[in-house]
Amino acid sequence: MITPRAAACAETLPDDALPAYVHDVAALADHARTVRAALPADVELYYATKANPDAAVLRALAPHVDGYEVSSGGELRHVRRVVPGRPRLAFGGPGKTPQELRLALAEGTHRLHVESERELRLLGTTATDVLLRVNLPVRDGSLGGAALAMGGRPGPFGLDPAAAERCMTLLRTSPVRLRGIHAHLASGLDAPAQLAVAEQVAAWAAARLPAGELNLGGGMAVDYRHPEARFGWTAYGAGLRRLARQYPSFTLRVEPGRALTAYCGWYVTDVLDLKRSYGEAFAVVRGGTHHLRTPVTKGHDQPFTVLPRGLRPQLTDEPVTVVGQLCTPKDVLAARVRVERLAVGDRVAFAMAGAYAWNISHHDFLMHPRPTFHVVGAPAAG
Numbered sequence: 314m315i316t317p318r319a320a321a322c323a324e325t326l327p328d329d330a331l332p333a334y335v336h337d338v339a340a341l342a343d344h345a346r347t348v349r350a351a352l353p354a355d356v357e358l359y360y361a362t363k364a365n366p367d368a369a370v371l372r373a374l375a376p377h378v379d380g381y382e383v384s385s386g387g388e389l390r391h392v393r394r395v396v397p398g399r400p401r402l403a404f405g406g407p408g409k410t411p412q413e414l415r416l417a418l419a420e421g422t423h424r425l426h427v428e429s430e431r432e433l434r435l436l437g438t439t440a441t442d443v444l445l446r447v448n449l450p451v452r453d454g455s456l457g458g459a460a461l462a463m464g465g466r467p468g469p470f471g472l473d474p475a476a477a478e479r480c481m482t483l484l485r486t487s488p489v490r491l492r493g494i495h496a497h498l499a500s501g502l503d504a505p506a507q508l509a510v511a512e513q514v515a516a517w518a519a520a521r522l523p524a525g526e527l528n529l530g531g532g533m534a535v536d537y538r539h540p541e542a543r544f545g546w547t548a549y550g551a552g553l554r555r556l557a558r559q560y561p562s563f564t565l566r567v568e569p570g571r572a573l574t575a576y577c578g579w580y581v582t583d584v585l586d587l588k589r590s591y592g593e594a595f596a597v598v599r600g601g602t603h604h605l606r607t608p609v610t611k612g613h614d615q616p617f618t619v620l621p622r623g624l625r626p627q628l629t630d631e632p633v634t635v636v637g638q639l640c641t642p643k644d645v646l647a648a649r650v651r652v653e654r655l656a657v658g659d660r661v662a663f664a665m666a667g668a669y670a671w672n673i674s675h676h677d678f679l680m681h682p683r684p685t686f687h688v689v690g691a692p693a694a695g
């Protein structure tokens with residue numbers, strides 16, 4: 314659950330560097346290479362920046378991805394600043410401002426994902442390349458296993474079929490170039506569910522466009538209860554190969570976030586206090602969900618490894634609830650998880666903290682110090 318490089322860093326950091334985020338960019342590169350190898354060579358792989366915009370993470374992914382999906386002007390500027398070589402960018406997200414659209418055009422965005430008829434009007438007569446983000450009805454049950462559904466029902470994301478048809482009509486006579494369709498309908502789907510949705514999106518697009526691009530979005534499932542499990546990239550790749558053969562005039566693109574970076578980050582902290590309340594054990598660690606909000610937002614126990622410091626264990630083989638320093642009962646990182654041993658002063662490394670972790674958390678609540686950030690596995694300089 315923790316790579317030897319990340320564990321060595323977690324164990325040797327000085328106390329005053331805690332809490333700390335540790336990213337293993339070599340492990341990330343290995344994983345991205347595996348994902349890339351599972352996909353057909355002509356399927357494009359973009360990384361959804363919002364999952365983790367850490368500069369070292371973005372740079373480590375560069376050799377393995379065809380581009381980056383950005384969801385705001387801020388992300389767009391950030392990727393341009395920290396990733397060398399002007400990678401391809403796809404700019405999506407609801408509520409793009411006129412300023413953001415101008416920035417996207419000025420920065421040479423490869424694809425703009427149009428989310429509404431208003432956005433299309435804002436583009437006016439600009440000769441730029443767009444995909445229409447569609448919110449399609451999918452067969453009952455297709456999104457059943459999704460952790461979050463952005464489509465298949467009324468919502469603020471993309472264009473429903475009627476709005477999409479109106480945009481397509483407008484685009485027939487517009488200098489704005491319609492390059493294809495974008496769909497990101499759900500998050501947390503396993504490979505068979507992803508493929509079932511992809512087939513429906515492809516059929517819809519192919520009934521309306523003779524050729525073009527199909528961005529199938531992200532949302533590949535990450536299972537926090539089974540830290541060693543991975544999304545079924547091989548089965549997914551095989552399914553995309555079949556889909557590509559069925560629709561040879563379309564270029565397929567995917568843009569995962571979580572399933573690329575979740576596994577490369579650890580939130581490392583130490584146990585400040587161990588106590589019992591009505592017989593149950595609680596460990597209070599430095600920091601908390603204002604640094605790592607993921608378990609609260611997703612409703613899971615964040616998996617962790619105890620890195621003992623050679624102290625006499627105060628708990629052995631018993632369930633413990635690991636909480637942070639916030640004055641709220643919601644500040645729970647893991648509830649009633651059995652530990653072999655635990656003592657005040659032990660370090661705890663929370664795994665799967667490489668996506669939607671630091672950057673989705675409410676950092677300033679209670680004004681505790683911020684974590685420090687560390688990168689391991691980076692290629693030697695020079």
Ligand SMILES: *Cc1c(COP(=O)(O)O)cnc(C)c1O
Binds near residue numbers: 364384532568571
């Ligand atoms: C968030 C997002 C993604 C990435 O989703 P993951 O669940 O992290 O894979 C991809 N595309 C769009 C449009 C998104 O909003």
